[in-house]
Amino acid sequence: MRPVRILATGGTIAMAPTPHGFAPRPGYLEELLAQDPRFQHPELPPFTLHEYTPLMDSATMRPEHWQTLAQDIAAAHEDGAGVVVLHGTDTMAYTASALAFLLENLHHPVVLTGSQLPMGELRSDAPDNLLAALLLAAQPHLPEVVLVFGHRILRGCRATKVDASGFMAFDSPNYPDLGTLGVRLTLFADRLRPMPQAPLRVHSLNPHTQVGVVRLFPGISAAFLANVLRSPLQGLILETYGMGNGPSDDTALLGTLERASRRGVVVVNCTQCLRGGVDQEGYATGSALARAGVVSGGDMTVEAALTKLLFLLSTEPNADAVRARMEEDLRGERTPAHPSPTHGTVEPAHL
Numbered sequence: 001m002r003p004v005r006i007l008a009t010g011g012t013i014a015m016a017p018t019p020h021g022f023a024p025r026p027g028y029l030e031e032l033l034a035q036d037p038r039f040q041h042p043e044l045p046p047f048t049l050h051e052y053t054p055l056m057d058s059a060t061m062r063p064e065h066w067q068t069l070a071q072d073i074a075a076a077h078e079d080g081a082g083v084v085v086l087h088g089t090d091t092m093a094y095t096a097s098a099l100a101f102l103l104e105n106l107h108h109p110v111v112l113t114g115s116q117l118p119m120g121e122l123r124s125d126a127p128d129n130l131l132a133a134l135l136l137a138a139q140p141h142l143p144e145v146v147l148v149f150g151h152r153i154l155r156g157c158r159a160t161k162v163d164a165s166g167f168m169a170f171d172s173p174n175y176p177d178l179g180t181l182g183v184r185l186t187l188f189a190d191r192l193r194p195m196p197q198a199p200l201r202v203h204s205l206n207p208h209t210q211v212g213v214v215r216l217f218p219g220i221s222a223a224f225l226a227n228v229l230r231s232p233l234q235g236l237i238l239e240t241y242g243m244g245n246g247p248s249d250d251t252a253l254l255g256t257l258e259r260a261s262r263r264g265v266v267v268v269n270c271t272q273c274l275r276g277g278v279d280q281e282g283y284a285t286g287s288a289l290a291r292a293g294v295v296s297g298g299d300m301t302v303e304a305a306l307t308k309l310l311f312l313l314s315t316e317p318n319a320d321a322v323r324a325r326m327e328e329d330l331r332g333e334r335t336p337a338h339p340s341p342t343h344g345t346v347e348p349a350h351l
């Protein structure tokens with residue numbers, strides 16, 4: 001069986017009770033795993049545990065931590081090992097997406113998991129999540145970043161946190177589960193990334209890249225948006241209404257977007273809706289944004305769109321190249337464009 005390296009960044013899974021509430025305690029997870037017979041089971045792959053110092057609440061993670069993780073995963077990859085990343089749930093979907101972009105041509109699984117209750121608590125979801133993650137990280141035909149949580153197996157760059165306290169904390173609204181974790185562990189081969197021919201390539205993020213996210217709301221002013229779009233901002237995710245709509249009658253706001261785009265700021269349209277995606281040709285309110293230079297984020301999650309933007313601004317030569325690549329599917333993070341069923345040219349069926 002493929003060996004597995006566990007990289008523990010922190011999060012609730014590595015926390016212990018203290019007089020002030022749960023807090024990360026170094027070495028605690030290793031102690032608990034050594035005492036738990038489930039983690040000595042012969043059907044589990046052989047694994048080693050590396051704990052980062054300090055263990056972090058994922059709310060304090062930054063892009064430089066993604067870079068460190070990418071490098072450590074690449075080292076494990078070179079040794080032929082699968083990787084489990086133990087991570088807080090709060091920003092797990094961002095890290096999963098960032099790793100998918102940073103690690104091109106993965107041959108082995110990278111599985112992120114964590115828990116809503118610490119490993120040592122009576123009703124903890126941690127043992128189940130970690131056991132499933134270990135089994136998946138040892139799989140021979142899973143060459144991608146996966147997020148495993150609450151008995152679900154999700155593509156990392158499609159996942160988003162949807163529940164602050166429930167055990168089913170993540171969803172993948174626009175891509176089906178990669179498999180099932182019921183009585184059997186099943187993977188659906190036709191939903192997985194293909195095994196790459198080329199060797200693994202680890203990309204680097206430029207630490208000076210500046211990106212942001214703004215959510216449209218009724219009454220948003222051009223002045224507010226202009227402030228956000230000021231230099232040194234290089235890329236913005238604009239969370240719009242429904243299928244990618246904004247206030248198309250607000251010429252000041254559209255002018256602000258257009259001037260920013262002309263200056264080289266890459267503005268990406270993502271929907272505020274949990275499910276479905278952007279179709280900038282669907283409504284006049286969306287096509288006005290397209291004319292202002294805004295590119296479609298399709299059905300990407302905001303986490304995927306933001307980390308992809310950071311990645312492309314770090315690796316592509318200019319804003320137009322970033323815009324073009326944002327609209328491509330690089331790691332299975334977006335559904336390739338197809339005519340919209342409500343606004344396309346499909347002939348009505350004859351009854």
Ligand code: ASP
Nearest residue numbers: 011012057058088089090
């Ligand atoms: N705040 C914690 C974190 O993200 C929550 C968790 O682990 O579930 O690190």
